[in-house]
Amino acid sequence: MKLLVLDGNSILNRAFYGIRLLTTKEGLFTNGIYGFLTMLQKLKNDTNPDAVAIAFDLRAPTFRHKEYTGYKAQRKGMPEELAQQLPNLKELLRLLGYRLLECEGFEADDILGTLAKKCEETGDECILATGDRDSLQLVGPHVTVRLAATKFGQPQVTVYDEAKIMEDYGVTPKQLIDIKAIQGDTSDNIPGVPGIGPKGAGELIQKYHDLDTIYKNIDTLDIRESMRQKLIQHKETAYLSRRLGTICTSAPIDTEIAHYVCAPCDNDAAVRLMAKLEFFSLIDKMGLRAPAVPAEVTAGELVRVAEHTDTAELLKALQKAGRADFIADYPDGVLRLAVNFRNQIHRIDDLKFIKALCADEKIKKNTHDIKPLYAKLDALGVPLRNAEMDTMLAAYLLNPSASGYEPARLAQEYGIPLPEQGELAAAAVLPALTDKLVEEIAKKNQTELLDKIEMPLAAVLARMENIGFAVDAEGIQAYGDVLQKQIDEIQSQIYEAVGYEFNINSPKQLGEALFVKLGLSHGKKTKSGYSTAAGILENLRYEHPAVELVLNYRSMAKLKSTYCEGLLKVVAPDGRIHSSFNQTETRTGRISSTEPNLQNIPVRTELGREMRRFFVARKGWVLVDADYSQIELRVLAHVANDRNMIQAFLNNDDIHRSTAAQVFHMPEDMVTPIMRSRAKAVNFGIVYGISAFSLAKDIGVTRKxxxxxIRDYLSHYSGINEYMKRVVAEAKENGYAETMFGRRRYLPELTSSNFNMRSFGERVARNMPIQGAAADIIKIAMIRVENRLQKENMKSRLILQVHDELIVEAPQDEAEKAAKILTEEMQSAASLSVPLVAEAKIGRTWYEAKA
Incomplete structure (x- = not known):
C-alpha cells in the first residue's frame, strides 16, 4: 500500500503565511485552511495514495520539554487568526473522510516517524508531507519526504529521497541528526555546540560520519584546536541536542496502514461547512456535489417546459401573481429567458412574450445580472419596468469582497437547496435566493442603496455601453507612429549612454547594463538578475542619464502599446469604443471599466493627455465634460463635521491655500505655491493615514x-482628528466601515495580531467612508442626469464616467442646456453641509472639453 502522511500543523502554518489574509463576510479567517486544502489536493494528485493520515500537535508538553525546559521556549503562540482556523480545518478534514492523529507527549513529527518506520518494516511505500526539514532524517528505501510550501498563494513541493539528500547535504538521512546535534536549531531552541554552524557541522559529519566517532577520537581529529575545544566543552549539550532532534519512531499510535484508508465523505455536511467558509471554487475541484434537496423542496419538481409552451397563458399567470423570476441568456445574440414560475422552468425566446413581460409595470421582475438585459432590451427599444431585484448586485452589497456572485455559489452561501438542474440551476434557485437576499439587504439597512442607486444605475451603464465613445482611429494610428519614432530615438540614446546595444525590455539585460556596465547602485537582486522595477529606477533617476532615458522609454512604449495599439483593437464597426462598466468589481463601490479601461487613460503627463484628443463627438455634436471639485475633501468635511473646513468651503476658499495658511501660520496672501502644494499633500494624505515618513518623502522635506x-493640520482641523479616531473605533466594534449611504466594507484586518495588517484595516476604516460616499454621489448624479435628459426629451446622452468626471455627448444646439443639466444634477446629487461644486466645459474632443 501507499500511505501519505501529512504534518498538519506544519503545512497549515506555511499555508497561513504563504497566502494573504482571507476572511468570510462574517469575519472568519480562512487563508490557512484554503492553503492546506489546495496542498492536500496537490499531494493526492501527485502521489495517488491508498491511505492518508494527518498528524497534529497537541498543546500538552512532550517528552522533549520534560528533558529540556528550554525546548521551543522562545516560540510565540499561534496567532489568533491562525488558531481560529484550526477547529474548522479539523472538522472539515474529518467530514471529508480523513483520519486525524494526535498523541499526548509526542509531536506530529513523531507520528510521521512511527508510521514511516512501520512502512519500512512492512515494505509499504510511505510519503511524508511536511514543511519541516527535520523529517528528512526519516527518508529511507520505502520513505520519501515531500517538503511542502505555499508561495504567492500556490502550493509548491520538493521531493527528497536518499539520493536528493546526498546531493544537497553530502550525508545520509540518519547523519542529518548528528549535523543538527552540532549546529543546533534556533527555531526549536536546541543548543548544539555554540560557535559551530551548519557548514562546520556538515563538514565534521561528512568526514567523521557521526557524533560517537567524533567524541571517541576527539583528541586525534584533524580539526582546528578552537573547534576541538568547543566540542569538548559542550559535549553534554551536543548529545542532548541529538536526543532532542531525533524523531521518535515508537509513538503509541495505531500503525495498521489499512486503518487510514479514507472513510466515505459526508458530502452534505462538508459542502455546508465549505460554503460557510466561502470555498465555493474548491467544492467543485474536490469533486463534491450540492447537498441533496430535501423531500419537501422537491414536491413540485422543477421541469423543463417544451419550447412550444403557451406563452400567452404564462403571461396571464405572471400578471396575476405580480411577480416574475427569470434568468436571461444570449445564445448567438438571441435573448432567451428561463422563467421559474411555481417551481417550473419555462425556456422562452418568443420576443413578443419577452417584450410584453418586460414592459408590464405591474409585474415585479427578479433576475441575476440585470445590466446585460438592460443593454439588450435598450438595443431592441424595449423598456424594462418594475425591476425589483438583481441578486448579483444585492450579493455584492452584502459581501463586496467576494470573488464571485454566481447564483449556484450564492445558493450555497445562503443555505438554499440547489436541485440538480445543470444549466437551469440559476433559474431553479432564483425565487428562494431573491427572497433571502431581500431579507438580508433589509437587515443591513441597504434596501435604499440597492433600490435607489445600484439597480437604476445598471440601466444607465447599459445605455452608456451601447452608445460608446467615438474615436479618431486615424489620429490614434498617426500618434502611434509619432511615438514609435520617439521610442526609436530614445532607444538609440540609451545604447549610446550604456555603450552597447541590448534588449531594453529584458529586465535581466537592462539590469546588467545599469548595474554591471554602468556600475549604478542597485536594490534587491533576484534569481534572474537585478531588479529594474519602477520604484528602484525612480530612486536612481539622477545617478546617470541612462536611467531617465529608460523611464521615458518605458512610459512611451506603454502609451503606444496599451493606448494606441490597444485602443485600435477595440474600435467597433460604428467607429466607437464600447467599454464595459462593472458595478461589482471594487470594494469601495467605485465603478470600473474594462475592454478597454477608459478610466486609465493617462492624464498626468502631456503625452498621456494627448490621447484625449482622439476621443471625439460625432459629427455635428460636442462633448460636455464636468467633474466635481474636491469631492472627497467635501465629503470629509461633512462626515467629520469639522467647522473650520466646512467654513472654508462655505466661503468658497481655496482649501489648499487655506490649509497652508493654517499649517504655516501666515496670511493666505503670503502662501507660496510650494506651501500650497505641501498643504495639498497633507489634505489628500491625512485621511489615508499618511505617516510623517511618507509625507516627507512625497514633498521633499525632513521627517521632523x-x-x-501633520500635527498642526490635526490641531486646526480637530473635527477631522476626532473623526479618524471615531470611525476606526466604530469599525472595530462593528466589524465594518460604512458610508453615509449605507455601503459597507467588512474589515476583519482590524482584529489581526499583525501590526501591518491591523494598520491597513485602520487606514481603510478612515478612507472607505469617504471614497465610498464619493462613489455613491457620482452614481446618484449619473442616474439624475440620465433621467433629466430623457424627461426633457433631449438627444444628448451620458457616455462616460471616470472617477469624479461625467461626459455627455450632445447635439451642438443642445450643448448649453446639457451643460446646465449636468452641472445642476451633479451639484444637487447629495445634501451635504458644504456645497458640491461641478463645472461643465464644452469641446469637440475630450481634450478640448477638459482644457
Whole structure:
C-alpha cells in the first residue's frame, strides 16, 4: 500500500503565511485552511495514495520539554487568526473522510516517524508531507519526504529521497541528526555546540560520519584546536541536542496502514461547512456535489417546459401573481429567458412574450445580472419596468469582497437547496435566493442603496455601453507612429549612454547594463538578475542619464502599446469604443471599466493627455465634460463635521491655500505655491493615514518638518482628528466601515495580531467612508442626469464616467442646456453641509472639453 502522511500543523502554518489574509463576510479567517486544502489536493494528485493520515500537535508538553525546559521556549503562540482556523480545518478534514492523529507527549513529527518506520518494516511505500526539514532524517528505501510550501498563494513541493539528500547535504538521512546535534536549531531552541554552524557541522559529519566517532577520537581529529575545544566543552549539550532532534519512531499510535484508508465523505455536511467558509471554487475541484434537496423542496419538481409552451397563458399567470423570476441568456445574440414560475422552468425566446413581460409595470421582475438585459432590451427599444431585484448586485452589497456572485455559489452561501438542474440551476434557485437576499439587504439597512442607486444605475451603464465613445482611429494610428519614432530615438540614446546595444525590455539585460556596465547602485537582486522595477529606477533617476532615458522609454512604449495599439483593437464597426462598466468589481463601490479601461487613460503627463484628443463627438455634436471639485475633501468635511473646513468651503476658499495658511501660520496672501502644494499633500494624505515618513518623502522635506505639518493640520482641523479616531473605533466594534449611504466594507484586518495588517484595516476604516460616499454621489448624479435628459426629451446622452468626471455627448444646439443639466444634477446629487461644486466645459474632443 501507499500511505501519505501529512504534518498538519506544519503545512497549515506555511499555508497561513504563504497566502494573504482571507476572511468570510462574517469575519472568519480562512487563508490557512484554503492553503492546506489546495496542498492536500496537490499531494493526492501527485502521489495517488491508498491511505492518508494527518498528524497534529497537541498543546500538552512532550517528552522533549520534560528533558529540556528550554525546548521551543522562545516560540510565540499561534496567532489568533491562525488558531481560529484550526477547529474548522479539523472538522472539515474529518467530514471529508480523513483520519486525524494526535498523541499526548509526542509531536506530529513523531507520528510521521512511527508510521514511516512501520512502512519500512512492512515494505509499504510511505510519503511524508511536511514543511519541516527535520523529517528528512526519516527518508529511507520505502520513505520519501515531500517538503511542502505555499508561495504567492500556490502550493509548491520538493521531493527528497536518499539520493536528493546526498546531493544537497553530502550525508545520509540518519547523519542529518548528528549535523543538527552540532549546529543546533534556533527555531526549536536546541543548543548544539555554540560557535559551530551548519557548514562546520556538515563538514565534521561528512568526514567523521557521526557524533560517537567524533567524541571517541576527539583528541586525534584533524580539526582546528578552537573547534576541538568547543566540542569538548559542550559535549553534554551536543548529545542532548541529538536526543532532542531525533524523531521518535515508537509513538503509541495505531500503525495498521489499512486503518487510514479514507472513510466515505459526508458530502452534505462538508459542502455546508465549505460554503460557510466561502470555498465555493474548491467544492467543485474536490469533486463534491450540492447537498441533496430535501423531500419537501422537491414536491413540485422543477421541469423543463417544451419550447412550444403557451406563452400567452404564462403571461396571464405572471400578471396575476405580480411577480416574475427569470434568468436571461444570449445564445448567438438571441435573448432567451428561463422563467421559474411555481417551481417550473419555462425556456422562452418568443420576443413578443419577452417584450410584453418586460414592459408590464405591474409585474415585479427578479433576475441575476440585470445590466446585460438592460443593454439588450435598450438595443431592441424595449423598456424594462418594475425591476425589483438583481441578486448579483444585492450579493455584492452584502459581501463586496467576494470573488464571485454566481447564483449556484450564492445558493450555497445562503443555505438554499440547489436541485440538480445543470444549466437551469440559476433559474431553479432564483425565487428562494431573491427572497433571502431581500431579507438580508433589509437587515443591513441597504434596501435604499440597492433600490435607489445600484439597480437604476445598471440601466444607465447599459445605455452608456451601447452608445460608446467615438474615436479618431486615424489620429490614434498617426500618434502611434509619432511615438514609435520617439521610442526609436530614445532607444538609440540609451545604447549610446550604456555603450552597447541590448534588449531594453529584458529586465535581466537592462539590469546588467545599469548595474554591471554602468556600475549604478542597485536594490534587491533576484534569481534572474537585478531588479529594474519602477520604484528602484525612480530612486536612481539622477545617478546617470541612462536611467531617465529608460523611464521615458518605458512610459512611451506603454502609451503606444496599451493606448494606441490597444485602443485600435477595440474600435467597433460604428467607429466607437464600447467599454464595459462593472458595478461589482471594487470594494469601495467605485465603478470600473474594462475592454478597454477608459478610466486609465493617462492624464498626468502631456503625452498621456494627448490621447484625449482622439476621443471625439460625432459629427455635428460636442462633448460636455464636468467633474466635481474636491469631492472627497467635501465629503470629509461633512462626515467629520469639522467647522473650520466646512467654513472654508462655505466661503468658497481655496482649501489648499487655506490649509497652508493654517499649517504655516501666515496670511493666505503670503502662501507660496510650494506651501500650497505641501498643504495639498497633507489634505489628500491625512485621511489615508499618511505617516510623517511618507509625507516627507512625497514633498521633499525632513521627517521632523512633515510631522509638524501633520500635527498642526490635526490641531486646526480637530473635527477631522476626532473623526479618524471615531470611525476606526466604530469599525472595530462593528466589524465594518460604512458610508453615509449605507455601503459597507467588512474589515476583519482590524482584529489581526499583525501590526501591518491591523494598520491597513485602520487606514481603510478612515478612507472607505469617504471614497465610498464619493462613489455613491457620482452614481446618484449619473442616474439624475440620465433621467433629466430623457424627461426633457433631449438627444444628448451620458457616455462616460471616470472617477469624479461625467461626459455627455450632445447635439451642438443642445450643448448649453446639457451643460446646465449636468452641472445642476451633479451639484444637487447629495445634501451635504458644504456645497458640491461641478463645472461643465464644452469641446469637440475630450481634450478640448477638459482644457
Amino acid at each position: 518638518e512633515a510631522d509638524t505639518y
